Amino acid sequence: MRFTLNGHVEEVDAPPAARLLDVLRVNCGLTGTKEGCGEGECGACTVLLDGAPVCSCLVPASQAEDAAVVTIEGLGDEHPLQHLFMNEVGAQCGICTPGMIMAALALGPNPTLDDVKTALAGNLCRCTGYGAIYRAVLKWKAGDMSPPSAASV
Amino acid sequence: MSELDLKRAWSTSEALRLLRDEQRTPVAGATDVYVAANFGTLTQRRFVDIWGLDELRDISLRIDALVIGALATYADVIRSPEVAIRLPMLIDAARLVGGPQIQNRGTIGGNIANASPAGDTLPVFAAVDAVVVLRSVDGQRRVPFTSFYTGYRATVMKPDELIVAVEVPRVDGRQWFRKVGTRAAQAISKIVVAGVRGAKPRIAYGSVAPTVVRAREVERVLAERRDIDAAAAALEREISPIDDLRSTEAYRRRVSVNLLRRFWSETAGA
Numbered sequence: 012m013r014f015t016l017n018g019h020v021e022e023v024d025a026p027p028a029a030r031l032l033d034v035l036r037v038n039c040g041l042t043g044t045k046e047g048c049g050e051g052e053c054g055a056c057t058v059l060l061d062g063a064p065v066c067s068c069l070v071p072a073s074q075a076e077d078a079a080v081v082t083i084e085g086l087g088d089e090h091p092l093q094h095l096f097m098n099e100v101g102a103q104c105g106i107c108t109p110g111m112i113m114a115a116l117a118l119g120p121n122p123t124l125d126d127v128k129t130a131l132a133g134n135l136c137r138c139t140g141y142g143a144i145y146r147a148v149l150k151w152k153a154g155d156m157s158p159p160s161a162a163s164v
Numbered sequence: 165m166s167e168l169d170l171k172r173a174w175s176t177s178e179a180l181r182l183l184r185d186e187q188r189t190p191v192a193g194a195t196d197v198y199v200a201a202n203f204g205t206l207t208q209r210r211f212v213d214i215w216g217l218d219e220l221r222d223i224s225l226r227i228d229a230l231v232i233g234a235l236a237t238y239a240d241v242i243r244s245p246e247v248a249i250r251l252p253m254l255i256d257a258a259r260l261v262g263g264p265q266i267q268n269r270g271t272i273g274g275n276i277a278n279a280s281p282a283g284d285t286l287p288v289f290a291a292v293d294a295v296v297v298l299r300s301v302d303g304q305r306r307v308p309f310t311s312f313y314t315g316y317r318a319t320v321m322k323p324d325e326l327i328v329a330v331e332v333p334r335v336d337g338r339q340w341f342r343k344v345g346t347r348a349a350q351a352i353s354k355i356v357v358a359g360v361r362g363a364k365p366r367i368a369y370g371s372v373a374p375t376v377v378r379a380r381e382v383e384r385v386l387a388e389r390r391d392i393d394a395a396a397a398a399l400e401r402e403i404s405p406i407d408d409l410r411s412t413e414a415y416r417r418r419v420s421v422n423l424l425r426r427f428w429s430e431t432a433g434a
């Protein structure tokens with residue numbers, strides 16, 4: 012199958028019914044995308060498929076044919092949202108982090124806290140209590156790269 | 165997953181031929197099929213991939229009906245101005261299905277075909293007397309939504325039929341939808357209810373019986389006597405909830421009645 016992965020055309024040999032998650036991790040060697048529950052509940056495997064967040068554990072590979080897929084690796088290491096997740100301690104154990112970030116990328120401009128919660132409703136985190144994650148996303152959308160204040164940590 | 169035999173259909177007619185000639189099961193956004201596949205509980209192995217059939221994705225307004233293509237996703241429904249005008253409670257329901265990732269992939273036709281008693285959109289279609297449009301190689305037939313389900317996870321569909329659309333006649337009255345789950349997102353409903361407060365009140369419940377149920381006796385009591393206490397008593401007779409891992413029969417009965425009372429008070433003056 013042929014698709015665009017993080018901006019580059021990729022050609023892989025995978026059965027049509029393979030999970031996109033496995034194609035990314037096994038065939039393409041991009042292990043930033045995590046498998047959590049394997050049933051679309053936790054969002055750890057979230058990638059963008061033609062711009063829309065999806066659970067890659069529930070996508071048949073053949074449905075990504077000719078589509079554009081973006082994974083966490085597609086951001087490089089210098090995306091402001093990645094830094095804000097670190098600064099605000101929005102990442103603890105880290106399993107949910109790539110999926111959280113990919114889901115957050117779909118947010119429109121000037122989101123409210125409620126908008127952020129809705130956009131991340133399909134992503135579970137069992138460490139942070141979400142507060143630090145919402146803070147990181149809101150600061151990113153506001154273009155605010157200031158270090159966290161002691162009170163907010 | 166690789167043991168799954170998945171064949172892509174390039175047109176609706178090809179999909180119908182594959183249903184007939186190769187006894188395949190349709191798969192669209194795979195949000196139910198791949199959950200079962202990941203857990204090894206799939207009973208079928210041969211599927212036809214209909215996700216690419218854009219002609220089944222349209223949402224359109226006719227004078228007499230809102231027509232929702234079977235492949236319209238929850239996200240399509242949420243964004244649809246046509247649905248916002250005619251059936252806003254379907255948008256309320258769609259927003260509570262999974263999270264954005266599931267809303268981007270799960271389809272209305274899939275929710276109907278999956279036939280779960282807990283399907284979030286099903287009480288909406290039951291309450292508004294929607295019609296399911298089924299197509300096969302032999303032609304098309306239209307089945308009233310309230311006679312579509314024949315039992316737990318069972319429908320009137322033949323193996324070679326495909327849901328191509330659901331038609332929603334004009335709805336007169338105030339629409340009302342509530343889902344009760346453990347949390348707002350990512351929860352399977354404990355109780356889900358949709359109602360219309362018009363000259364003839366209509367109300368349907370999910371997760372309280374083997375199939376979605378239209379509470380006809382409740383409707384009759386409300387229409388004729390406008391007596392909410394009598395309606396609540398009637399509701400107790402019309403639902404048959406069970407204890408399961410999500411809830412108990414007693415809780416479901418109590419909350420079903422509470423929701424009926426809330427429907428009646430919140431839609432008063434409509």
